Amino acid sequence: MIRRSLLLLLPVLLFSGCHGPSHHGVRERIDHEQSPDQVEISGVEYWLDGLRYEPYGEGDFFVRTRSDQLVQFPCARCHDQPGFAASRTDGDLPESAHLQILQPHGVAEGLACAHCHDGEDPSQLVGQKGPVDFDRVYDLCGTCHFEQRRDWEAGAHGKRLATWSGPRVIENCTGCHDPHAPRFETRLPTTMYPGSEGARR
Amino acid sequence: MSARLPILGQEAPNHGCGSGTCGCSSEAPPVVEERLDTDVSRRQFFGLFGSLTAGVAAVASSGCGTKSAEAAEKASLDWEEYFKGNYQVMTDEEKRATVERLERRWELEHGSRVEISDQNAVPGVLYGYAFNISKCQGYMDCVDACVKENNLDRESGMQYIRIFEMDEGTMQLGDGDGRFYHEVPAAGHFYLGTQCFQCDNPPCTKVCPVGATWKEPDGIVVVDYDWCIGCRYCQAACPYWARRFNWQEPFVPEDEVNQEQHYLGNRLRKKGVMEKCTYCIQRTRKGRNPACAEACPTGARIFGNLLDPDSEIRWVLANKKVFRLKEDLGTEPKFWYFMD
Numbered sequence: 001m002i003r004r005s006l007l008l009l010l011p012v013l014l015f016s017g018c019h020g021p022s023h024h025g026v027r028e029r030i031d032h033e034q035s036p037d038q039v040e041i042s043g044v045e046y047w048l049d050g051l052r053y054e055p056y057g058e059g060d061f062f063v064r065t066r067s068d069q070l071v072q073f074p075c076a077r078c079h080d081q082p083g084f085a086a087s088r089t090d091g092d093l094p095e096s097a098h099l100q101i102l103q104p105h106g107v108a109e110g111l112a113c114a115h116c117h118d119g120e121d122p123s124q125l126v127g128q129k130g131p132v133d134f135d136r137v138y139d140l141c142g143t144c145h146f147e148q149r150r151d152w153e154a155g156a157h158g159k160r161l162a163t164w165s166g167p168r169v170i171e172n173c174t175g176c177h178d179p180h181a182p183r184f185e186t187r188l189p190t191t192m193y194p195g196s197e198g199a200r201r
Numbered sequence: 202m203s204a205r206l207p208i209l210g211q212e213a214p215n216h217g218c219g220s221g222t223c224g225c226s227s228e229a230p231p232v233v234e235e236r237l238d239t240d241v242s243r244r245q246f247f248g249l250f251g252s253l254t255a256g257v258a259a260v261a262s263s264g265c266g267t268k269s270a271e272a273a274e275k276a277s278l279d280w281e282e283y284f285k286g287n288y289q290v291m292t293d294e295e296k297r298a299t300v301e302r303l304e305r306r307w308e309l310e311h312g313s314r315v316e317i318s319d320q321n322a323v324p325g326v327l328y329g330y331a332f333n334i335s336k337c338q339g340y341m342d343c344v345d346a347c348v349k350e351n352n353l354d355r356e357s358g359m360q361y362i363r364i365f366e367m368d369e370g371t372m373q374l375g376d377g378d379g380r381f382y383h384e385v386p387a388a389g390h391f392y393l394g395t396q397c398f399q400c401d402n403p404p405c406t407k408v409c410p411v412g413a414t415w416k417e418p419d420g421i422v423v424v425d426y427d428w429c430i431g432c433r434y435c436q437a438a439c440p441y442w443a444r445r446f447n448w449q450e451p452f453v454p455e456d457e458v459n460q461e462q463h464y465l466g467n468r469l470r471k472k473g474v475m476e477k478c479t480y481c482i483q484r485t486r487k488g489r490n491p492a493c494a495e496a497c498p499t500g501a502r503i504f505g506n507l508l509d510p511d512s513e514i515r516w517v518l519a520n521k522k523v524f525r526l527k528e529d530l531g532t533e534p535k536f537w538y539f540m541d
């Protein structure tokens with residue numbers, strides 16, 4: 001008798017359980033378990049050692065500085081003639097000079113040197129609202145690329161350095177993009193699927 | 202002290218149906234439970250026996266110099282390692298003991314030192330990943346960094362990450378090319394990377410007959426390489442081809458071994474066991490980014506804590522159009538793709 005009633009129960013049990021994935025999605029779980037308290041991992045600052053960065057805006061996060069990474073500076077070392085012309089000839093130029101760029105940033109769209117550099121002193125960046133520090137170059141790039149800037153502030157564009165927890169330090173625009181040729185270069189991949197065709201070991 | 206072995210389909214914290222109203226039982230089938238319930242006393246017995254044999258070996262070898270003393274020590278370590286329990290049910294002391302044995306054994310065998318962490322999941326953390334398919338250029342810097350970070354077998358060329366070159370306008374992963382080697386990005390293509398998605402409802406852990414693979418409280422799916430019997434059920438169960446099997450003894454050149462390791466992560470594996478991406482558990486539990494995210498020159502890879510409403514990954518989930526692979530399977534990957 002008991003057995004039979006158990007058998008009757010069987011379909012009920014079978015069709016009442018965890019069916020369908022939608023009931024317990026990870027998004028629901030996140031909503032349920034999230035907490036505004038920051039997780040603290042002791043010693044996490046260690047991984048930021050050696051990075052130079054400055055607070056952004058109110059200081060919610062930090063941006064890696066740029067001025068300490070400039071190698072062809074001041075610009076007037078080459079661009080010492082009126083109208084950004086360079087006195088140095090091709091032979092004197094360091095290999096990494098940006099003159100080999102055939103289609104400089106925005107030229108097709110009518111962008112000229114003086115849209116970002118001071119006409120008198122190319123070492124000084126200027127934007128719509130006046131001089132811009134190399135460490136705050138996002139103010140200049142963000143004038144046109146405001147969508148990218150919004151995403152970058154929020155974390156969907158750009159790159160967080162070293163850690164996911166602790167102080168948020170992110171790369172400056174010019175940390176990833178060459179300002180004179182911002183599109184990423186075309187090149188061979190660093191590695192390949194094992195045994196790929198054309199594989200060179 | 203009595204510890205029960207984890208068994209079929211049973212995971213420590215079941216977040217799938219925490220409400221308790223869905224009617225699915227998280228209890229293990231009683232028969233299997235009984236069968237596995239007896240191990241501890243047996244292990245203790247073997248442990249005692251092990252120390253005795255080691256003692257005898259040490260006495261026998263005394264006077265023959267350090268060589269044989271080391272051999273005896275290694276024999277004793279091997280013995281204790283052989284009869285240790287499943288990492289999932291170890292106490293913190295037992296975890297410490299096993300990593301110390303493994304570190305010492307490495308030192309005896311290789312003359313160099315490695316540091317194997319037994320750090321537990323950080324409370325309040327659930328790891329998640331977002332991959333920007335409009336940013337990835339197919340450079341594969343991530344793949345390279347992953348191989349080095351995780352001590353992957355160089356001989357077979359094992360890689361956790363696959364980058365697929367896809368025709369623009371298509372979304373069929375099956376049509377993507379995972380074997381490209383030419384200048385990238387190629388015109389008319391975009392790139393999509395896969396790895397273990399650390400599913401919140403992972404099918405792989407449920408099929409393991411010995412409980413050698415499970416989901417940690419921070420959401421990372423791990424393998425106890427010393428408990429895995431190499432049956433490869435989990436590999437067959439994974440709908441994303443994320444698991445890798447060691448068909449041979451993995452080889453990493455001595456000077457390329459990443460010495461910062463985790464028991465559940467990049468410590469050196471052996472022949473006949475399964476392994477997979479762990480979101481670089483040895484790094485991420487210390488607050489660092491995974492090696493792939495750190496290596497990516499385009500910023501296509503975003504990693505963070507899903508339980509932190511202010512994290513970058515949460516902003517992406519809230520503000521971008523995101524999708525996951527084979528969402529209809531209900532595996533709930535914690536790895537999202539998005540576009541600018």
Ligand code: SF4
Pocket residue numbers: 408409410411412413414424428429430431432433434435436474475
């Ligand atoms: S291969 Fe190892 S981890 Fe995978 S199911 Fe078999 S025993 Fe479990």
